[in-house]
Amino acid sequence: MTKVGETVLEIDLRALEHNYHYLRSKINPSTKFLGVVKAFAYGSDSIAIAKKLESLGADYLAVAYTLEGVALRNAGIKLPILVLHPQQVSFATMIEKCLEPSLYSPAILSSFLKLAKQLGQKNYPVHLKFNTGLNRLGFGEKDMEFIASSLEGAEQIKISSLFSHLAASEDMNEKEFTLAQIQLFEKISSQLITKLNSQPWRHMLNTSGIINYPEAQYDMVRSGIGIYGFGNEASEDEKLIPVATLKTIISQIHKIEPNESVGYNRAFVSNTSIVTATLPLGHADGIGRQYGNRVGQVSVNGKLAPIIGNVCMDMIMVDVTGIDCKEGDEVIVFGKKPSAEFLASSAKTITYELLTGISQRVKRIYID
Structure with a gap:
């Protein structure tokens, strides 16, 4: 710890390393790890955190909005970056900076397909988000046929992953709801993989999901609050270090x-x-x-x-x-x-x- 003569936010990258390895220990060695660095890396410093995660061997990063991803690219970050909530107006910038959009609705999918074709893209990586109960963003089960028909012969994009987001993974009183979300995602993703005749990664777990539902880790997990030192539960907080x-x-x-x-x-x-x-x-x-x-x-x-x-x-x-x-x-x-x-x-x-x-x-x- 350093002595200061003013108001400062001290960012301990050694703590980040500890938290990363602790959360990694909860998953299979082959499971990919995505670090969430949106909102200035949860109020710290997205560039410093992203560079550290890159050096530690993280597989992916995620931001909420395009400009956050642009800042990382401008700072020299090479890792793949998933943009969780892209807007149509920023699609061209995303492609220019090699940022990967979460496509979450028929309008968003159609719009990105159209632009990618106009710009001569081939196999541009995108991710499909499914709503399994959080009811914020995501395709529903009813959209399966639309997705399949829209992607038939669409060489301009490649589906890198299918994913969803748990609503209450930290609350074991809501275990039944969480298990229902996992079950629905399993159903939707399996059906879509069959329709697409391809094998995109799947991911669903956030920090509390990694801790409480490791059986649903699929191919990748996503951690935000956990890498910054909080496990949403007192016993887990003791094993993590605030960054x-x-x-x-x-x-x-x-x-x-x-x-x-x-x-x-x-x-x-x-x-x-x-x-x-x-x-x-x-x-x-x-x-x-x-x-x-x-x-x-x-x-x-x-x-x-x-x-x-x-x-x-x-x-x-x-x-x-x-x-x-x-x-x-x-x-x-x-x-x-x-x-x-x-x-x-x-x-x-x-x-x-x-x-x-x-x-x-x-x-x-x-x-x-």
């Missing part, structure tokens, strides 16, 4: 007397003498107003200090009464302890939202 640690410092210490207020709108009024520390980060950096008024806590010299008053755009104030600290001391907002899960759950949200919300103005530093 991102948000650090800051104490800018100023104040002694607050009874009946004095702290911050905007006098949201906090003290009923006793306390000591506060002002930290240089706020909701513009990703610590939302929901963490104010003693909801969220940070670590000051190993002790928890609650955020008091309203979170400001660029600052938060914390109660350090009884904590031995001084101006310039380092503060851990989240990392190993307290974890991002601890902070997020205090505000009744999820780790994903907290991590991906860290502003790009926060300086990234790297450990490898």
Whole structure:
């Protein structure tokens, strides 16, 4: 861990390596591994994470949107990149940058086929997404004949994979639903493989799926939150290491007397003498107003200090009464302890939202 004199997001690429190998240990050696690096690699740094995954031997990367994939290509990333939610307007750019689209509806499939033909493509790799219960994106079972007829003689594309997405793989109370999703995907994909007379890869498991349903790993698995150090379950979190640690410092210490207020709108009024520390980060950096008024806590010299008053755009104030600290001391907002899960759950949200919300103005530093 490094000492800092400002607000930084420390990205530990050694932790990423640990998490990658741990998740790899859960699957067969022959199963391909796709690392999800969308949303700035879950709020960290998509380029640094992608380069590390490439060096570790990952087989694929995935992003949500085309521009995310373009940024990786411009940074020299050579791995195949699946774009999970492409829009028709970006298809030409995708082909130019060798990005592989998820085709998820009749309109999207038809549009990409038309453009690929216009651009003289042959065997351009694409992936077909099927909806088995999440009800966001994907072809349905009813679309099988349309897909088969559309692809008959269509030499401009090659179906690299068929895939779906589990809705509740982390919740064992929903095991019956998850098994039904797996069963439906097995049925749809097997039927389509027969119709296509080809053998595309199949993949369905996300991080919690890798942990809870390894029997459905097929040819490839996809991990997002897991490679960043979270397993969606306390026992799994212990086996993973958070990649991102948000650090800051104490800018100023104040002694607050009874009946004095702290911050905007006098949201906090003290009923006793306390000591506060002002930290240089706020909701513009990703610590939302929901963490104010003693909801969220940070670590000051190993002790928890609650955020008091309203979170400001660029600052938060914390109660350090009884904590031995001084101006310039380092503060851990989240990392190993307290974890991002601890902070997020205090505000009744999820780790994903907290991590991906860290502003790009926060300086990234790297450990490898």
